[in-house]
Amino acid sequence: xxxxPEVETTCRGIRPHITGRRITDLIVHQRQLRWxxxxxxxxxxxxxxxxSVGRRAKYLLLECxxxxxxxxxxxxxxxxxxxxxxxxxxxxxxxxxxTNTVLRFHDPRRFGSIHWTRRDPLRHKLLRNLGPxxxxxxxxxxxxxxxxxxxxxxxxxxxxxxxxVAGVGNIYASEALFLSGIHPQRAAGRIAxxxxxxxxxxxxxxxxxxxxxxxxxxxxxxxxxxxPGYFAQKLNVYNRRGEPCPVCGHPILLRTLGQRSSFYxxxxxx
DNA sequence: ACAGTAACCTGTTTGC
DNA sequence: TGCAAACAGGTTACTG
Numbered sequence: 108x109x110x111x112p113e114v115e116t117t118c119r120g121i122r123p124h125i126t127g128r129r130i131t132d133l134i135v136h137q138r139q140l141r142w143x144x145x146x147x148x149x150x151x152x153x154x155x156x157x158x159s160v161g162r163r164a165k166y167l168l169l170e171c172x173x174x175x176x177x178x179x180x181x182x183x184x185x186x187x188x189x190x191x192x193x194x195x196x197x198x199x200x201x202x203x204x205x206t207n208t209v210l211r212f213h214d215p216r217r218f219g220s221i222h223w224t225r226r227d228p229l230r231h232k233l234l235r236n237l238g239p240x241x242x243x244x245x246x247x248x249x250x251x252x253x254x255x256x257x258x259x260x261x262x263x264x265x266x267x268x269x270x271x272v273a274g275v276g277n278i279y280a281s282e283a284l285f286l287s288g289i290h291p292q293r294a295a296g297r298i299a300x301x302x303x304x305x306x307x308x309x310x311x312x313x314x315x316x317x318x319x320x321x322x323x324x325x326x327x328x329x330x331x332x333x334x335p336g337y338f339a340q341k342l343n344v345y346n347r348r349g350e351p352c353p354v355c356g357h358p359i360l361l362r363t364l365g366q367r368s369s370f371y372x373x374x375x376x377x
Numbered sequence: 378a379c380a381g382t383a384a385c386c387t388g389t390t391t392g393c
Numbered sequence: 394t395g396c397a398a399a400c401a402g403g404t405t406a407c408t409g
Contacts, residue, residue, distance in 0.1 A: 110402060141385060182403055216386050218403060260380070276402055325402065
């Protein structure tokens with residue numbers, strides 16, 4: 108999916124178009140997403156004004172008058188602002204209808220999901236156990252180091268765990284580890300605090316730079332107006348198997364780790 | 378608590 | 394060229 112930078116890009120993109128506006132209708136073309144779209148959602152949403160648009164981890168939070176709409180883009184989802192009357196295409200699953208405008212949820216693989224809660228969204232089952240936001244002050248080297256104590260899981264899988272830190276997916280985990288010179292398979296509990304200092308700084312850096320570039324578009328992701336993100340050209344290792352390492356020239360390696368592709372330099376990362 | 382795996386889906390790429 | 398297998402940015406739920 109959309110990892111954190113793509114969700115943040117989407118959040119910033121849709122915010123000015125829908126904040127303060129009222130949802131006049133909900134059209135569900137496809138109810139079966141990762142979880143079914145709630146049967147009562149249309150009744151809950153009709154007439155609701157969007158008070159604010161925010162993000163927690165990879166969840167978009169659309170705060171309304173009497174509840175919060177929670178949207179996750181899954182692996183292939185995107186949200187687009189289109190004019191009323193633009194016909195839905197294949198894989199356009201749900202339309203949030205406003206006067207003159209539609210917020211359209213597009214998701215070929217249907218791993219995304221849509222939820223509605225009348226309580227604090229941060230206490231929702233899916234958000235309750237998330238780790239700190241990577242840009243927050245709570246996300247420090249000491250925090251990671253302590254959580255990693257005696258853990259044998261690979262550092263890559265560790266930083267991709269949503270309960271450890273929110274929003275770091277496969278692309279940015281690979282990139283941050285490369286910038287930090289840490290081998291993706293190294294056990295999380297066998298990394299010095301000083302190396303965690305580097306890693307935390309690089310996670311913040313790579314995510315921040317990607318947000319500035321409008322995210323990474325490899326295949327499905329596009330912004331609210333349909334443009335791609337431009338961070339793909341700045342990737343050092345991800346999707347670059349066999350290409351020379353930008354630091355030492357050794358060919359970038361690919362190994363499958365926890366069912367996910369891991370790209371790294373065998374000479375620079377230990 | 379932790380580690381590992383299957384599962385949710387469809388489209389595209391890879392390999393025979 | 395054709396067809397089937399493998400793979401794709403996420404996360405939960407289940408197993409041992």
